[in-house]
Amino acid sequence: MFFFIVSLAFHLMFIVSNRIIYYNPTDTIFHLTRIVGLENVWQSPVNFTTFAHHGTAMNLFYPWLTLYPAYWLYSLSRNLVWAYHVYCWLTTFATMLISYWGFHTLWPKRERAIVFALLYALNPYRISDIIARGALGEVIAMTFLPILLVGICQILRRDPRRWYILTIAMVLTAYTHNLSLLMNAVVILVALLVTWPRMTDRKVRLLALLKAGAASVLLCLPSLLPMAQWSRTNALIIPSARRVYSTPLGQLLTATGLTDAFTNNIGLIFFVIMIMLLVFSRRLTRMDCILLGTAVLLFWTTTTLFPWSWLSWTPLIKIQFAFRLNCYISLLLAYLAAKNYPPLTQPHRPWLPWVAILAVAGLMVGTDLTMTTTAYARAANRQVVLTNKRLAYLTHYYNHHDYGNAHYRDHPSIIDKNIFKLHNRRAWPRNTITPNTYTMRIANDSTTPAVFTIPVYHYAAQRVTVNHHASRGVLNKSGTTDVLIPPGKSVVRLTYHYDRLMLASVAAALLTLAGLPVLIRRQII
Structure with a gap:
């Protein structure tokens, strides 16, 4: 109930506004068109009424399963603006619940798990993805990063028998956002290399990692296999980049930069958290120091100081924008802050931790609302107000070339x-x-x-x-x-x-989904 109220406190102003603020260029109209285009997704990979009637196979090349609840809301209400805002709110609410579960699984301390959930779900980068970039696919994918964190920790550091948690994270991401899936795979590889020198039971843990990977591939066949087949038979327009765009450090560190939704950074609160963790790093455990060092390194890669040109020959160039790494920075900093803040429990003040939690909730919601209203004011000259009447036209005649021939x-x-x-x-x-x-x-x-x-x-x-x-x-x-x-x-x-290939891949995934719980419960795999 607490997460329900806090998440609604931020999103309520959007839900009741009955409008969407659109900035050009952003992805807002693209994802709204995708929602409308899911009308016939069970019958065909192409919806001719959307994307200017050019028959773009968007539902095949851009994962849609986790977006489908947004279409449910739209089909029930016939109000696309309301459906979009309610779906964003429910995504934030789900992110809080998953974050709480993730932290509590690793460290069963209720108050700290709540703090982590608040920090991560309301982190400024995630909010800027909603209000400024309109990057709904990335926002949904961020919901599953706490599951990814738990899955990696279980396989590489704790109980490798719980490898299926990593599978859940990867499968949910695969049905949400392809680029996030690639980035998560790189994160897993880096985590394996970092923990390898001190890893115990290496064979068992590597086998668990292989199990998670194999199960993920089987469950993701309906998303990956037809896409690969159609890409092989057609030369497609695939979103790509010849370089990775980053932000000058000076721009990131200014007061404006740290509170501006259009700068796409971790925000002032998370920057302060990073500095405080560095100051008190001697009090951190060895693993926490590694996580903090990773967060600082990732922050460096988002600036122009990092030589991305050296990596132009690697798949990492596909991220296109270095600020996309802010999702991992926010995850690590929120985790470290929640795990290491001083204990507040006192015998004569049992209410103190809850006051602190309310303060964190108020701080995050207040900061996000301030950032939102400031962004609207600063970018008023390039705002477009989207209403249902306007979207009835735009979602049908928006001409998007990605994944065309x-x-x-x-x-x-x-x-x-x-x-x-x-x-x-x-x-x-x-x-x-x-x-x-x-x-x-x-x-x-x-x-x-x-x-x-x-x-x-x-x-x-x-x-x-x-x-x-x-x-x-x-x-x-x-x-x-x-x-x-x-x-x-x-x-x-x-x-x-x-x-037939698509139908066969669906059958294989469903059989895997039905069989995995039985095999895991009987400890066959």
Whole structure:
């Protein structure tokens, strides 16, 4: 109940506002469009009514399972603004509950677990991801980092028989955000290398790590395998970067920088926590010192002082923005602060710890609300207020190119101007668009079959009918679809389906999900 109230205290102002503040460029409209596009996700990987009707296979290439509750809220209320804000609130509430469980699992001290939950769930970087960047995928992925922390600790330091906790963290992340999954894998590798010299029972722990990895792969097959298959058969536009963008140290350390949501940093409170932990580092355990050193090192990597160019040949370049590492910095600092603050329990003042907890809650909520209102004021000149009426248009006509065919770059006008062509001349068919189907009525006035170019991305699992007979779509030089139509009037229909590989991967994952608890309970694995 306490976490419910505290999380609502921050999000209530957004829920009752009935609007979303959008900053350009951010990911807000992208994720709102994704929510609307989940309408037919159980029938097809493509929703033709969203992303400007270009048939982008967003639901296949961007994990959606943990976002689906947002669609439930939207489908029940038909109010996208309300559904978005309520979902963000529930995500914060869930982050608090998971954080409390995670800390309490490692250190069964109730008050400290509450402090950790408050610090981590309301950390300024996470809040800036919500209000400034609109990076909903990363926000959801941060919810599962405490589970990742527990899973790593259990395998590498404590009870390797609880390897399945790490599996849970990786699977939830895999169905949320691909980049976060890659970053978590790197974190696990680094943790293994750091703990290796003093690790006991190495064979047992390595075997537990392999079990967690194998189980994660099997459970993630519906997300990873079809995506890999479609990526192999189509050259796609994949979000990438040739360098990692970081922030000058001076900008990060200014009072404005540490309280500005658009600076994307750990915030003033967490910076003070880091300094205090460094000052009193002699009182920390060896492992806590390693965690603190890791947090400081990660903070360094978010600044321009770190030579990211040296790592341009590694997969780490895919993070694109160094500030994405702030999620791990915030996790480590919140953990160390909650674990090492001085004990407040006194025989004659049993209420003192709870006063401290209320103070932490008030400080975090107050800081986040101040940061939010300040951000709104500073960026008023580039604000766009999104209402349900406006979103009814934007979520259907937002033209997003990621995961479209790479040939689009050579001939962008077909997609960007929504151009149909017949006989290599512009045509204007009559279109009927539903989430599952794209139907066009067109007349071929010549006496020979003609190529009809449709501004819909071509993927491997496309199905085409012409006059209700099966036909074939062909990938053209613009990355869209060509269909051969006969003379006279034609009805052309495009659909997409989940192929046998997708269905087989779902079956394998469900069998794994059903069998794992039994095998673990009987100590077979």
